Amino acid sequence: MEVILVRHTTPNIAKGICYGQADIGATTTFEEEVSIILKKVPVNDTDITYYSSPLQRCKLLAEKLSSTVIFDNRLKELDFGDWELQKWNDIDKKELDVWMNDFVKTPAKNGESYIDLHNRTTDFLTELKAKNHQKVVLVTHAGVMRSLWAYTNNIPLEKSFELKLNYGDILSFHL
Incomplete structure (x- = not known):
């Protein structure tokens, strides 16, 4: 099975x-970014199954790719718990340092760890394998993409952030 991972376009949020x-x-550049993605990813192909994170920034893109998208919570980005929508510079430095030193196993306060994200995304992939699709497109987030890339390429999770991903980037692999 061919799996095509597509990262969402630029989100409408300030840096930091x-x-x-x-x-x-998505930001006002959404249509421009989508037009580039549409040249690289199959659109409304009945031989392809399209999945997406249900979060708006993915859903908007997924619905441009297909009118029949399956939304799955396991494709959501990492849950940062109490840190959500805070400036990184305003997050308690001690908490942030603990997380940065072991982001794989340490969750953000009231959030999830990277291994939690990895477990749900690999669970999704295992379920996907059982469905015997020929090709799937997954519209998702950088954390999910890194997790799945690490899994399929036998890369330790702590090294998965060496994979640099921009908004709208596309990866593919075979299961």
Whole structure:
């Protein structure tokens, strides 16, 4: 099965804000960014199953790719809990340092750890394998993409952030 991962377009939020699962829409450059993605990703192909995070910034893009999108909460970005919508510079430095030193196992306060995200995304992938699709498109977030990329390429999670991803980036792999 071919899996195509598509990162959402630029979210409508100021730089420097923590926004994992906050439901943020897209910026005014959305249509311009989508036009580039549409040249690289199959659109409304009946042989492809389209999945997406239900968060607005993914949903808007997914609905441009297909009129039949399956939304799955396991494709959401990392839940940053109490840090959501705070400026990174305003988050308690001690808490942030603890998280930065072991972001794989340490959750943000009232949020989830990266291993939690990894467990839900690999659970999704295991379920996907059982469906025997030929090709799928997943519209999702950078954290999810890194998690799945690490899983399929046997990369330790702590090294997965070496994969740099821009808004609208596309990765693919075979299961």
